[in-house]
Amino acid sequence: MISTRAAQINAELISNKRVGSYHHMVFSVGDIASQAKPGNFVAISVGGESSSMVLRRAFAIYRSTERGVNGGLVELVVAPQGQGSRWLTSLEAHDVVDMVLPLGTHFGIPTEPVRALLVGGGYGSAPLFGLAELLKSRGCRVDMVLGASTAAKIYAPLEGKRSVSSLTLTTDDGTAGIAGQITDVLPKLIEENEIEIVYSCGPMGMLQAITAVTDRYQIMHQCAVEEAMACGIGVCMTCVLPVTGDDGVTRMLRSCIDGPVMDGSRVVWDSKRKIPEGTFGA
Amino acid sequence: MISTRAAQINAELISNKRVGSYHHMVFSVGDIASQAKPGNFVAISVGGESSSMVLRRAFAIYRSTERGVNGGLVELVVAPQGQGSRWLTSLEAHDVVDMVLPLGTHFGIPTEPVRALLVGGGYGSAPLFGLAELLKSRGCRVDMVLGASTAAKIYAPLEGKRSVSSLTLTTDDGTAGIAGQITDVLPKLIEENEIEIVYSCGPMGMLQAITAVTDRYQIMHQCAVEEAMACGIGVCMTCVLPVTGDDGVTRMLRSCIDGPVMDGSRVVWDSKRKIPEGTFGA
Amino acid sequence: MTFSFAADLAGAKLPNPILTASGCAGSGKELSQFFKLSEIGAVVTKSIMIKPRSGRATPRMAETPSGMLNSIGLQGPGVDYFLENDIPWLAANGARTIVSIAGETVEDYAVLARRMRNLPGVVGLEVNISCPNVENRGMVFSCHPETARAAIEAVRRNIGGELPIIAKLSPDVTDILGIAREVSNAGADGVALINTLLGMVIDTNLMLPKLAQKTGGLSGPAIRPVAVRAVYQVRAALPQLPILGMGGITNGRDAFEFILAGASAVSIGTATFGNPTAVIKVRDELSAILQERGFDSLSDAIGFAHREVQA
Amino acid sequence: MTFSFAADLAGAKLPNPILTASGCAGSGKELSQFFKLSEIGAVVTKSIMIKPRSGRATPRMAETPSGMLNSIGLQGPGVDYFLENDIPWLAANGARTIVSIAGETVEDYAVLARRMRNLPGVVGLEVNISCPNVENRGMVFSCHPETARAAIEAVRRNIGGELPIIAKLSPDVTDILGIAREVSNAGADGVALINTLLGMVIDTNLMLPKLAQKTGGLSGPAIRPVAVRAVYQVRAALPQLPILGMGGITNGRDAFEFILAGASAVSIGTATFGNPTAVIKVRDELSAILQERGFDSLSDAIGFAHREVQA
Ligand SMILES: Cc1cc2nc3c(=O)[nH]c(=O)nc-3n(C[C@H](O)[C@H](O)[C@H](O)COP(=O)(O)OP(=O)(O)OC[C@H]3O[C@@H](n4cnc5c(N)ncnc54)[C@H](O)[C@@H]3O)c2cc1C
Ligand SMILES: Cc1cc2nc3c(=O)[nH]c(=O)nc-3n(C[C@H](O)[C@H](O)[C@H](O)COP(=O)(O)OP(=O)(O)OC[C@H]3O[C@@H](n4cnc5c(N)ncnc54)[C@H](O)[C@@H]3O)c2cc1C
Numbered sequence A, B: 001m002i003s004t005r006a007a008q009i010n011a012e013l014i015s016n017k018r019v020g021s022y023h024h025m026v027f028s029v030g031d032i033a034s035q036a037k038p039g040n041f042v043a044i045s046v047g048g049e050s051s052s053m054v055l056r057r058a059f060a061i062y063r064s065t066e067r068g069v070n071g072g073l074v075e076l077v078v079a080p081q082g083q084g085s086r087w088l089t090s091l092e093a094h095d096v097v098d099m100v101l102p103l104g105t106h107f108g109i110p111t112e113p114v115r116a117l118l119v120g121g122g123y124g125s126a127p128l129f130g131l132a133e134l135l136k137s138r139g140c141r142v143d144m145v146l147g148a149s150t151a152a153k154i155y156a157p158l159e160g161k162r163s164v165s166s167l168t169l170t171t172d173d174g175t176a177g178i179a180g181q182i183t184d185v186l187p188k189l190i191e192e193n194e195i196e197i198v199y200s201c202g203p204m205g206m207l208q209a210i211t212a213v214t215d216r217y218q219i220m221h222q223c224a225v226e227e228a229m230a231c232g233i234g235v236c237m238t239c240v241l242p243v244t245g246d247d248g249v250t251r252m253l254r255s256c257i258d259g260p261v262m263d264g265s266r267v268v269w270d271s272k273r274k275i276p277e278g279t280f281g282a
Numbered sequence C, D: 001m002t003f004s005f006a007a008d009l010a011g012a013k014l015p016n017p018i019l020t021a022s023g024c025a026g027s028g029k030e031l032s033q034f035f036k037l038s039e040i041g042a043v044v045t046k047s048i049m050i051k052p053r054s055g056r057a058t059p060r061m062a063e064t065p066s067g068m069l070n071s072i073g074l075q076g077p078g079v080d081y082f083l084e085n086d087i088p089w090l091a092a093n094g095a096r097t098i099v100s101i102a103g104e105t106v107e108d109y110a111v112l113a114r115r116m117r118n119l120p121g122v123v124g125l126e127v128n129i130s131c132p133n134v135e136n137r138g139m140v141f142s143c144h145p146e147t148a149r150a151a152i153e154a155v156r157r158n159i160g161g162e163l164p165i166i167a168k169l170s171p172d173v174t175d176i177l178g179i180a181r182e183v184s185n186a187g188a189d190g191v192a193l194i195n196t197l198l199g200m201v202i203d204t205n206l207m208l209p210k211l212a213q214k215t216g217g218l219s220g221p222a223i224r225p226v227a228v229r230a231v232y233q234v235r236a237a238l239p240q241l242p243i244l245g246m247g248g249i250t251n252g253r254d255a256f257e258f259i260l261a262g263a264s265a266v267s268i269g270t271a272t273f274g275n276p277t278a279v280i281k282v283r284d285e286l287s288a289i290l291q292e293r294g295f296d297s298l299s300d301a302i303g304f305a306h307r308e309v310q311a
């Protein structure tokens, strides 16, 4: 179950650049960078010495580099939303944060080359670029579709796109790509590109909607979920969601160690504020 | 009672220099600088947006300038001690703090020229230099004695000394001036300089010891006390100490608005952890 | 439609629902250098007792994570001085005043209630029953149904006229609902929730309790979840009983939490120590939030978090 | 003289006084990637119930100022799975284990106590009685003297042998001393103080309670003053009753506060969420502080803040 051996380190901020609505942040993390796989995340203490925030914040690893001039690096894409992320994005180069990494499950890579579609919502695109590279290096064809409410909320850096055969954008307000939602274009992309597996990351509602589509086409859907996490390391049981196992039994699994990458078709979606009937121990 | 009309402002940090064990910090505060008198203090919010510290920190005004290139200025001498002062002293130029000023009573200035001795312990020297200047401008002779545990904890900048006729230093460890405590040299200084009034600022124990001396010589002692304060503006009643009034009645007075400058001979010292017998309402 | 921010607190009509908290606004004078007291819903005075009180020895205060402890011990000059000096000054300065009273005996509450009749500018009475009952083993009045009832009944019988009576409850009880029910039956027109939680800090340098009095009352944002829970519970069980909510409110969002939970108005205590204009900030932010969320009036938002929603 | 950091918790001999808190260390496995479990005094397991439990619906968590709310609802696989899997693994990894048990009926406690006999590596039992009693109007066991007593008596009668029984109490009571006395009389060898405080956060976007379960337990530094007060009070009244202290401990200074107040050992809960190695940090810092202050042993410091000092 505990697949990664995580480490707690002092990570130095190397650079912090604003990109659209996000901050692209690069941290020097040393050798542990080599352990990170696409889908893994990091957990960072926020607010400094006299912070009133007692919990870490989780961020998907956008990219990890084993050896840069500054040693191993991890890169994050952070949206300044609340107190914690605003504090983080206000840091400057050479500031040091307390970081635990790598955490969680990673995207599964098929043993055979397959035709993969990567779907990202908002900053959910972050872990997909590293995944695209890896899939490409294994001979897969990779298509990508990214969506957000507005253009500034699509994170799609140039260098990230080099591994994808096609990139489709959607925005709710039409400021970039197709006006509409990701799920509007999904069937067409799946059909035209003869997609065999969908990888996704983004808001829970989007993941649920994607699952409806992939279930219909009966293709695999590996999604990285985002549940509120208190610890990120499996000890608090706050981040659970109901997932049906091979035995047909639905259990409340921890999205921080049994996830964030999960099989979309196994997740019992729409389970906020209720435990699905028949769940183990309900 | 409420002698000052305090204002709450955003004060920009202009400079922050380490001096011995202290930080000399200059803030741009606008016109309100003209209202500050020696003995007044400021109260600053600490820890930033997500701070776990709910109370302001009080700092004596070291100097105030009505018009600099940056408009009105106040200068503080801050010892990094606990969380709040460490946060404050880690700020950089252009950072902005929420400051309330000027607060509290100020040192009383005699109408006639007198021979004054100014006594400061540690950062307690801060408000004395402005006072020295003012007394000098009123034709007083000003002697000064500063003490601390060690040389690095004596704050006595060159430009501060220009208004004093003599400056005596004491340190517990003998690293500067006379080895010993301020009170060891006090009688001699009072006698030799025929002192008529003592002004003091420093730890409560020191103020009490000075009072014993000034009472013996039957000279005035105006001291700036330092009681733990929650609000600094007279609304919480945490900062009280017993003071005997003209009517002979001892009352628990607020050191933030009835002080910090008080008549040493009226303070009932040694009242930590007990209410003196006969106190009004006890 | 114009937005109505007016508050009705158990019969007290206020222009807005933002009040100071008892013991956290001095005599009113001290805050008036920062804003006009008439700009807020009402000034709640510190708890007035019959005789002058020196309060507790110092240290009386300790800062804690997102909060503070205090053991002021109700320092004050007594009711005579208060009626002669503070009340006229508050009235002259346009403040609506809610007088907080505190007693050591049931009779004290009766005496104080009688003194509160027909005072200029006074719109309500907050009865602080979180005091030790000197006649009854020092038990805190509001910690037991019988003593809570006795104190409130004494006030009810003696107040006369229309002045709303708001009983202020301690959260340090097994069953705050039971106490709320009891004081409501005894004649309280509303409840103030919550007073401070009993706490202690040990000074690790002295290796002794930091406060001279050893224990003190915990206030500030740290206790907000406890306060919101108390307000929600009482509102759910006694929907007709008006609530004055407080505990850790520092901004408009916090106040909105209390209103949604069921408070008709809120008091701001500890936040004022960190920010002398906290009440004004809360007032302006709450007003903006209510309007952004499309509420036509404050009253539409009171208890809104209790509505049934499909899961 | 060499410094002795060894702890004696109601008879459980531990190399140091730093424990995990129930429900805050998973099965132990998850933390073992950060440090060896044998390095701390003991691992306190999450509260084990007889049958598997799904726990509460999500959201189960809300961050609060210097704290958090949780409503996990004792999710777990049940006692059979626990005894087959977790206990052997903990023993094999050199952990000293204190098993926390929780029941919905008095009989549950009896059954669980019997299952705890002769387990490898188990050095004590923590009895979580902050659970609703399903047979008795859902009243929380530890909130009433009678139900608290009944649960502890059931454990005492069924445990057999030498295993120390530590009753874990809720702070949400009028008289925690009364409860401590009652469980001590019922056969508890010590008390764990404190469990979480009942709280609520309202999600101001949804305008509903943030947790699916509405209320949750407040933990973290915010509640530390309440916890220290409880420890100090119980120590003062019942000096012979060993105390496991907890509530908001994040560093050695915090732990020192609890030791001075009268705790024989401490548990670290919420701090582990913010810092996976919090227990090791607390252990090392506390050891250093005790030695700097000139204590020859941990036991010399326990309750030191109760000494009489001239004012
Ligand atoms: C596995 C995972 C990966 C993530 N990756 C990224 C990323 O790449 N970029 C990015 O900008 N953000 C990411 N997030 C979200 C991030 O962790 C923070 O929740 C977000 O930055 C808001 O935190 P805040 O302190 O600014 O907001 P606040 O509102 O001050 O605090 C958020 C609080 O709510 C909790 N919370 C409630 N709902 C959620 C939720 N849906 N997700 C997470 N926490 C919640 C948090 O634990 C925290 O206590 C990720 C979250 C998870 C769980
Ligand atoms: C009138 C006045 C003038 C002051 N002038 C200066 C000055 O010129 N330079 C300077 O460095 N410091 C000064 N101080 C002390 C300063 O306000 C802080 O107490 C100090 O910086 C430590 O705060 P901290 O947050 O770093 O420490 P922490 O230990 O984190 O916090 C101190 C906490 O303890 C309280 N407290 C306890 N005892 C005292 C005490 N004796 N005095 C003040 N607060 C206490 C504070 O209110 C605060 O809540 C002054 C204090 C007062 C009351």
Ligand SMILES: Cc1cc2nc3c(=O)[nH]c(=O)nc-3n(C[C@H](O)[C@H](O)[C@H](O)COP(=O)(O)O)c2cc1C
Pocket: B236, B237, C021, C022, C023, C024, C046, C047, C070, C072, C074, C100, C128, C168, C194, C195, C196, C217, C218, C219, C220, C221, C223, C246, C247, C248, C249, C267, C268, C269, C270, C271
């Ligand atoms: C310094 C101080 C003094 C207080 N004095 C009183 C008082 O005299 N009477 C009273 O009923 N409550 C008193 N309280 C409690 C507050 O009115 C309020 O109920 C509590 O502090 C919670 O609100 P807050 O978190 O906004 O401060 C006092 C609180 C503090 C911090």
Ligand SMILES: Cc1cc2nc3c(=O)[nH]c(=O)nc-3n(C[C@H](O)[C@H](O)[C@H](O)COP(=O)(O)O)c2cc1C
Pocket: A236, A237, D021, D022, D023, D024, D046, D047, D070, D072, D074, D100, D128, D168, D194, D195, D196, D217, D218, D219, D220, D221, D246, D247, D248, D249, D267, D268, D269, D270, D271
């Ligand atoms: C997520 C979470 C789960 C908890 N689960 C349990 C539990 O199963 N049994 C129990 O007795 N206490 C449980 N507690 C309470 C803690 O053991 C502890 O008493 C409380 O959190 C105070 O300590 P802290 O502030 O260090 O967390 C839990 C606390 C948290 C935060």
Ligand code: FES
Pocket: A228, A229, A230, A231, A232, A233, A234, A235, A236, A237, A238, A239, A240, A254, A255, A256, A257
């Ligand atoms: S976040 Fe704590 S178990 Fe997943």
Ligand code: FES
Pocket: B228, B229, B230, B231, B232, B233, B234, B235, B236, B237, B238, B239, B240, B254, B255, B256, B257
């Ligand atoms: S600090 Fe609040 S009254 Fe003086």
